[in-house]
Amino acid sequence: MQPSDKALVPFVSVDHMMQLIHHVGLSDMLRGLAGYIADDFARWESFDKTPRVASHSAEGVIELMPTSDGETYGFKYVNGHPKNMSEGLQTVTAFGLLADVGTGYPVLLTEMTMLTALRTAATSALVAKTLAPKGATTMAMIGNGAQSEFQSLAMQAIAGITHVRLYDIDPAATAKCAANLAGTGLHVTACTTAEAAIEGAQILTTCTADKAYATILTDNMVGAGVHINAIGGDCPGKTEVAPAILRRGDIFVEYPPQTRIEGDIQQLAPDHPVTEFWQVLTGAAAGRTSDKQITIFDSVGFAIEDFSALRYVRDQIEGTAFYHPLDLLADPNDPRDLFGMLGRAKEA
Template sequence: MTTVPFLDVPAMARWVAHRGPEAVIGRLVDALAADFARWPDLDKRARIASHSRDGVIELMPAADDVTYGFKFVNGHPRNPARGYQTVTAFGVLADVHNGYPTFLAEMTLLTALRTAATSALAARYLARAGSRTLALVGAGSQSEFQALGMRAALGITHLRVWDTDPGAQAKLARHARALGFEVHEATSGEDAVTGADVITTCTADKANATVLTHDMVTRLARPGVHVNAIGGDCPGKTELDPAILRAADVYVEYEPQTRVEGEIQQTPDLVVTELWEVVAGRRDGRRGAPATAGPGEAFARHAGDRRTPDDTTVTVFDSVGFAVEDWTALRFVRDDVPAGFLRHLDLVADPEDPKDLFSLVVAAQEDDRADAREALDRLMGLAGRGHVDALAHR
């Protein structure tokens, strides 16, 4: 029998608690950096999305020459009002050699961890040195993870929090204070971004919203603020004033996907840089060694014309979530989680003769007949004893 290890939701939560969420995110940042540095060698494609009036359901595949993986994930902004999570997900790894699944895991918690780690990876290269204050516009399921990611990457100590839902804002403030952050509960988006070194926007409405304006970025935030835009992640769903994008240096994960789903769907001619190029040293970020390699692959062809960001440059990471990040996270968990946290599923049909799949049905029929005979034998035995007992008491 070939079984597949499976990490369910309670076990994932136990693993995160066991390792510590901030430590997990920090280690995921390093794992992502290693995979981003070998980006050209990976099999990548934009996610496969099925949109409806209620939300979107997506498949997100990625692979190298050893391991294939995919994530199944939804995004339904109205779900919380109906008692459901906005996002739920699971993921699968498989062996490229034979196609067999090798690992299954819940990915609702894991997606929050990998999103925070990806944000932290971008901030490692793009935020100003000495950044200590993070503005969080949107206090939903991602927010605590984002705060921990930015502390792991930058040493963030202060949070300025705003959400149109007072309950969500209070929830984040409560958790963040328990995690050791200084928290300012803002009265507006403008209040939240005042004096911020980094701004993360993470709202759920499936609309072309403007939760962050150019004036908020240039007048209220600190000069050279880094904007981490993670809420816009499908066609027709954005958060930023397009003027911010036109005035900033903009970085993305995978341009073909971000052009359709990200903030830059509003600015189709905008020149952007893929983050992997910065991680691999082909392009300049604000922090880290200057680029020494030649031009990147397709979709970064004009990036060489851009200046290196300085401490007055606004940088934007237009993050929509990309399959390589999930693939990295799944492999990281598979290799790190203790065996005792795992269940095993009999998921692979594995007949003795690989060409005789029907033998599994024949064996099951024989098992059913054997079970039926055993049940009848038990029934007849009980009936016999009862008949004898009844005769003895006449």
């Protein structure tokens, strides 16, 4: 018994996602994702919004990230398990789905481990382009794990950096990142301390994996005028930036109810002022206003960014071979006769 066309859902596997990235071009895909994210942030108020639904354990966290713009619904399933690295497993894996609100039928199912890395990097670079000092050329990349190359290349493609200074507590991670960035046009410097990495950098990115109240950037490390892209503090009990820096700078976030639970600002009072980044994009709030200002993007990742990434992939795979038709939906001849469909399958 063959499924009908309306029972088939486009499914993008990891292999097809990688083929799509190479087909579009990594830099072009990062720019495309940033464009879709900017478009959706500009219509922020049309979305359903809720902090992600998290199931925490001693080993890590499993989360669902849902949203809808009234016409299309999307969600991402994602985990965060720092211990996985020691077992040869990814610390983060994900998949996502888009559905038509009118029918409830899924219209896309896709891997999102690779896609999350791209959308996170695209979001970071979009924010840096908006908030970092004008003419910024150098980024410190502290934490050289799975996200570091994507962050570096997105900052190059979108924010215009030409130099990246790498540091990780594991020298092998820094060597890996430097090797992967060879030939990209970036000038790469491997550093032996975090202090050395931030020398001369206008953008400071922190992306570490340990689920702990950590201080990757101490108060005396950060001078006036820099932009901090803090993306590693993304769950309760996990931080990277000293509270004194947060109090000195202007903090920009995605969705305050989620960031106050998961971001670096969990260290501050619940009413500490923050600015929602979508308001900067629409002109409703100011971004960088002086050369001395410290801007801090306390990024935890939000469902609308995933929605944008899913929309982008849906549009890009149209007319290509970069997906499988997946027999995901029951499609009986009579919508009331699901049992009869089961019987016919036995006969076939």
